[in-house]
Amino acid sequence: MEGGQGYSVTNPPVVQVQAPTAVGSTAATVTATVENGAVSALTITNSGSGYTFTPRITFKQPGGAVLGTPTVVNGQIT
Numbered sequence: 001m002e003g004g005q006g007y008s009v010t011n012p013p014v015v016q017v018q019a020p021t022a023v024g025s026t027a028a029t030v031t032a033t034v035e036n037g038a039v040s041a042l043t044i045t046n047s048g049s050g051y052t053f054t055p056r057i058t059f060k061q062p063g064g065a066v067l068g069t070p071t072v073v074n075g076q077i078t
Contacts, residue, residue, distance in 0.1 A: 004059070007034040011062050015042065018055035025050020030057065 007013055015030040028048030033041040039059070048055075 004039055005037050007037055007039060009034045013059040014062050016058045016060055020048060020050040022050030022052060
């Protein structure tokens with residue numbers, strides 16, 4: 001498995017699991033673990049129900065980053 005790069009341990013990517021198509025089914029939920037900037041593991045937190053196929057899994061940037069106010073000294077951000 002290729003874990004990608006540039007992910008944060010404290011704000012890992014959101015794992016999106018393709019929804020099942022059967023009536024009354026529920027979608028599975030999965031969380032990602034990040035080590036050294038790469039996804040190192042996936043944990044199934046709910047296996048869902050009603051799947052008649054292997055669902056596609058994708059990663060979405062989590063957002064929610066908080067940036068501090070930059071300081072400008074002599075025309076440069078420090």
